[in-house]
Amino acid sequence: MSSLINFDDMNWIALAPELIILVTALFILLVGLNKTLNNNRYLSQASLLGIGAALVCSLYLWNMAPTAASGTQPGMFSNALINDRFSQIFNVIFLVMSLFAVFGSVRYPQADNENKAEYFSLVLLTVMGMMFLAKSGNLITAFISLEIFSVSLYILCGFSAKHGTGREIASDKVELSWETLSSQESTVKYLLTGAFASAILVYGMALMYAGTGTTEIRLIGQLLRENPYTSNLLVYIGMGLMFCGLAFKVSLVPFHSWTPDVYQGAPTPITGFMSVATKAAAFAVIARIFFIALPEIQEIWMPFLFGASVLTMLVGNIGAVFQDNVKRMLAYSGIAHAGYLLIGIVANSQEGMASIIFYLAIYLFMNIGAFAVVFIMEGEGQEGNSINRFKGLAKRSPLLAAAMSLFMVSLAGFPPTAGFFGKLYVFVAAIKAGYTLITILAVIASVISVYFYLRVIVMMYFHEEDEEIPFTIHKGMGAIVTVSTVAILAFGLFPSSLMQLALDSIPF
Amino acid sequence: MTEYFFISVFAIVALVVVGALLALSTILGPRNPTPQKLIPYECGIIPREEAKGRYPVRFATIAMLFIIFDIEVVFMYPWAVALDQLQLFGLIEMVVFIAILGIAYVYIWGRGGLEWD
Amino acid sequence: MTLGSEFVLIISATIFCIGAVGFLIRKNPLIMLMSVELMLNSVNFLLIGYSSFLKSLDGQIFALVIMTVAAAEVVVGLAIILTIFRTRHDLNVDHINVLKG
Numbered sequence: 177m178s179s180l181i182n183f184d185d186m187n188w189i190a191l192a193p194e195l196i197i198l199v200t201a202l203f204i205l206l207v208g209l210n211k212t213l214n215n216n217r218y219l220s221q222a223s224l225l226g227i228g229a230a231l232v233c234s235l236y237l238w239n240m241a242p243t244a245a246s247g248t249q250p251g252m253f254s255n256a257l258i259n260d261r262f263s264q265i266f267n268v269i270f271l272v273m274s275l276f277a278v279f280g281s282v283r284y285p286q287a288d289n290e291n292k293a294e295y296f297s298l299v300l301l302t303v304m305g306m307m308f309l310a311k312s313g314n315l316i317t318a319f320i321s322l323e324i325f326s327v328s329l330y331i332l333c334g335f336s337a338k339h340g341t342g343r344e345i346a347s348d349k350v351e352l353s354w355e356t357l358s359s360q361e362s363t364v365k366y367l368l369t370g371a372f373a374s375a376i377l378v379y380g381m382a383l384m385y386a387g388t389g390t391t392e393i394r395l396i397g398q399l400l401r402e403n404p405y406t407s408n409l410l411v412y413i414g415m416g417l418m419f420c421g422l423a424f425k426v427s428l429v430p431f432h433s434w435t436p437d438v439y440q441g442a443p444t445p446i447t448g449f450m451s452v453a454t455k456a457a458a459f460a461v462i463a464r465i466f467f468i469a470l471p472e473i474q475e476i477w478m479p480f481l482f483g484a485s486v487l488t489m490l491v492g493n494i495g496a497v498f499q500d501n502v503k504r505m506l507a508y509s510g511i512a513h514a515g516y517l518l519i520g521i522v523a524n525s526q527e528g529m530a531s532i533i534f535y536l537a538i539y540l541f542m543n544i545g546a547f548a549v550v551f552i553m554e555g556e557g558q559e560g561n562s563i564n565r566f567k568g569l570a571k572r573s574p575l576l577a578a579a580m581s582l583f584m585v586s587l588a589g590f591p592p593t594a595g596f597f598g599k600l601y602v603f604v605a606a607i608k609a610g611y612t613l614i615t616i617l618a619v620i621a622s623v624i625s626v627y628f629y630l631r632v633i634v635m636m637y638f639h640e641e642d643e644e645i646p647f648t649i650h651k652g653m654g655a656i657v658t659v660s661t662v663a664i665l666a667f668g669l670f671p672s673s674l675m676q677l678a679l680d681s682i683p684f
Numbered sequence: 685m686t687e688y689f690f691i692s693v694f695a696i697v698a699l700v701v702v703g704a705l706l707a708l709s710t711i712l713g714p715r716n717p718t719p720q721k722l723i724p725y726e727c728g729i730i731p732r733e734e735a736k737g738r739y740p741v742r743f744a745t746i747a748m749l750f751i752i753f754d755i756e757v758v759f760m761y762p763w764a765v766a767l768d769q770l771q772l773f774g775l776i777e778m779v780v781f782i783a784i785l786g787i788a789y790v791y792i793w794g795r796g797g798l799e800w801d
Numbered sequence: 802m803t804l805g806s807e808f809v810l811i812i813s814a815t816i817f818c819i820g821a822v823g824f825l826i827r828k829n830p831l832i833m834l835m836s837v838e839l840m841l842n843s844v845n846f847l848l849i850g851y852s853s854f855l856k857s858l859d860g861q862i863f864a865l866v867i868m869t870v871a872a873a874e875v876v877v878g879l880a881i882i883l884t885i886f887r888t889r890h891d892l893n894v895d896h897i898n899v900l901k902g
Contacts, residue, residue, distance in 0.1 A: 327877050364830060368824075376821075378844050382851075383847070386848075389855040
């Protein structure tokens, strides 16, 4: 009997970042069993070590990855995974984002939470799932990796909730803290909507399989190109359901209603991590599916993406205007940014795809910085993230206020910050592809967004503080704010080098 | 065909009348809901829980853990069927798979997940 | 008599819709999770049916994967719901409503 296994395309080295993260996660899980080592300090150091090693590996692999020029095949493991620069640059985005969740360990998991190791382990497993998602070249791997990160995030959202011992009786009523109530709500909402979305997504994948007879993304594209009769109703419905399922994960309108509640209730480091990393992961797989598998039927999906993009931008930005809670405001702003990112897909060109990567890289720093400031200013209870806490911040901590202003201005897209160039590249790609209307609508949407971003700045500079609100700038968070500030200024001044990097990462 | 025509006219008229009556009563009828009115039983005490009584199930955690480990066996069936073709590499893959499950098992054991009560 | 692929398609679509409607109208998170399971099982039915029509094994592998993923998702869901029930003694999703704005 000859071996059925094809050893030739098993490129274990290209999987090094994922494997490092997996081993670190399992190691942390076991270390957490020891009571003295189950300590935020040790565990976060171990996770940082793993993330750092994976980051170095990813950067190295980005350099080594097969490109169109080098002529080697990007597919590996029977095309279940794809090793190209596109996936490696997304790895970097996920890993940098997870640093925020790890640095947040000053406050989360709380001192009395006995499941400290699980927090770090789950963050790492989430990152691993996202990394595999960006690499996946087959609908099956895409589904598994999507579920790995979704299921881990369901748990992480509920991390600031107290859980019972199982010995309570219904008659003794305990007053539950706001943290517990909101975190419970966040986790249960994310769980239910997420599970529903996954079911819709996987039904779409199954219909796609029924229509074409394969689950390999590249092969679906090839079949649709070569045999036009395979593009039948099953493929269309499957495509639609897959888009709906992924739209839930990216929180596109009309599938966005869970986002503000989940983001508000989850622990702040997890909110910050989710807000960029899940979007990046889902956009990576949307790009792969729509650009590699379904370019032949783009006249069918294009109007839907166009409409979803416009609605998402408008609803996200208008929704954010009415928010007094900064976390909720950033959640709505995240919805709006998903709309801007979708323009890059609508543009349907290499440049559009590169502008998505550019935008995600910029958005990563803007959001990580903004959430770090929110984390620093965070208080207890229902008003813990109220915008009123920012009143008069400029007097007490001019540097922090200046950094927050920079993040807000950049999110709003003023020149010469990096956020302006992020939007600019996306819009230019759309105009080059002939979509002037969507660009005009996007500009209108960003004009609306100026109101609520500037409102934070006005609160910081032109309002007197109501009462002395104590806050401490932890070393890790201070470093995140500094790095984000520098990155936004640097990319704002020299955007073309990063854009060149993004263009180099486009495989198709 | 004519009798079908009359039946369909009759059906349409019936539907329109019923629909109109329902619509009118919803639009015109006075409505002032109070929490009391909205509970399932307007008289009597407020239902605190569902009708079927609940009792604590101590083994719920163990049952959930069982589901997880039980379902992983599903991957061993196709592997066992094709073992002679997968050869040594297949065996190593399965050992790695079971080792990862083993780590999960050690973790659960260490955290006291398997303790009854 | 052999069954056509339409049969598989219609049955799976029906089960999927029953699950989706069940998810949308029920208030008990446990029943909602059960509805999601129903939806995932309809996917498995579709995959295995088509795997035999198309003479390809991808569908069966996908079905195995969905089974394990569904189990993992449901266990996590049950655990989350259990912790909520332990602190609140109430399992109506309409009562989990503190976040709004």
